[in-house]
Every structure is written in C-alpha cells, then in structure tokens.
Amino acid sequence: MREGKLIKSETVTRDGERFYVEKVAFKDWHVSLHSFYLISDRLCEGHTIVEQKWSYEDFCDVTIRLEDCTYALNRQVEVIALVRSFKPIPVDEFDRIARPLIM
Numbered sequence: 001m002r003e004g005k006l007i008k009s010e011t012v013t014r015d016g017e018r019f020y021v022e023k024v025a026f027k028d029w030h031v032s033l034h035s036f037y038l039i040s041d042r043l044c045e046g047h048t049i050v051e052q053k054w055s056y057e058d059f060c061d062v063t064i065r066l067e068d069c070t071y072a073l074n075r076q077v078e079v080i081a082l083v084r085s086f087k088p089i090p091v092d093e094f095d096r097i098a099r100p101l102i103m
Contacts, residue, residue: 003035015097020084029077036075051091063091070094074102
C-alpha cells in the first residue's frame with residue numbers, strides 16, 4: 001500500500017496457500033478511513049470483481065476475489081491490514097484460511 005507508514009510486510013504460508021500480509025499505520029482514524037476506500041478502489045482498478053463480501057457493521061472490512069487473486073482489507077481504527085493470495089481463492093475459503101492473518 002502506498003498510503004500510511006509500513007509496520008508489517010511478510011509472506012506467509014497457511015494450509016498450503018501463500019499470502020502476502022501488509023499493515024500500515026496512519027496519524028488518526030479519519031485519515032485511515034479515507035485511505036481505506038482509496039486503497040480498496042486502487043486494488044480493484046482494471047480488474048473484474050468475481051466475488052466480494054463486505055462487513056455491514058462498519059463497511060471497513062472487505063474480502064474481494066479478482067481473476068488473479070483474492071484479498072482482504074481491514075481497517076482497525078488507525079491501522080489498515082491487507083492479506084492477498086497469490087492465486088484466486090473463493091471468498092469463504094479465503095476467510096477461513098487467511099482471515100486470522102489480519103489480526
């Protein structure tokens with residue numbers, strides 16, 4: 001992610017699948033909220049969304065499957081976490097395997 005201050009960047013393997021995990025911090029919740037939607041739009045830009053699932057509690061948690069990968073983006077007040085697969089995985093399966101990497 002281009003926005004924010006990088007606090008974590010790593011590649012992780014779980015259940016035989018590889019994931020890229022990144023977390024960035026912002027100076028306050030308002031900037032992180034604004035950046036969440038910018039990042040989400042940019043990650044989808046030029047790709048067809050195959051499947052998606054949004055959290056309707058605060059709209060700051062989404063899992064999206066594109067043609068080449070699946071990713072989850074989650075805003076935790078002043079931190080945004082991204083988990084991205086290296087190949088497309090159905091959203092429910094992705095959430096089961098990769099969602100714990102966000103926390």
